[in-house]
């Protein structure tokens with residue numbers, strides 16, 4: 001009896017796969033989402049990061065659904081940054097979390113250095129989701145060479161060379177529309193000087 005039931009079922013599944021019909025319970029790129037949220041109100045579509053975590057942060061939220069909109073629950077989902085020009089603390093270079101009852105995993109990020117456009121993607125059950133939209137990062141640690149994710153003398157020197165510039169958005173830490181590396185930005189740099197992800201990140 002079991003065999004009689006099993007063979008048609010296997011046949012139907014195989015037919016669905018061969019014909020490209022989406023299966024329930026399998027992550028679906030069309031319905032799943034990878035979204036970046038910037039957690040500081042003054043900046044829209046940008047984030048000013050201190051690698052110590054005491055300025056702005058970003059959150060990546062992945063919702064894993066099958067093609068019918070059902071959540072994929074209790075599955076490992078790995079989130080990875082997708083953009084060159086950044087260095088992340090090792091634990092953040094791939095963050096693996098288990099989806100909740102809504103198929104959601106969420107991770108906060110600030111333990112990194114670098115400046116520019118950053119985006120993320122996720123992998124669940126072998127299916128790649130995303131990438132997310134990009135978010136522009138101005139980081140008080142602009143230098144991705146060691147010492148990584150630390151606001152230090154190298155960053156101060158770089159800022160000094162660009163002081164007064166309106167064409168170097170990486171130093172516009174105050175997130176103002178002035179787009180200028182000026183005294184306000186230097187003040188923020190001074191407040192966070194010495195902050196390091198190596199000691200301040202979880």
Ligand SMILES: [Ca+2]
Nearest residue numbers: 141143150152
């Ligand atoms: Ca640095």
Ligand SMILES: [Ca+2]
Nearest residue numbers: 172174180185
């Ligand atoms: Ca500025």
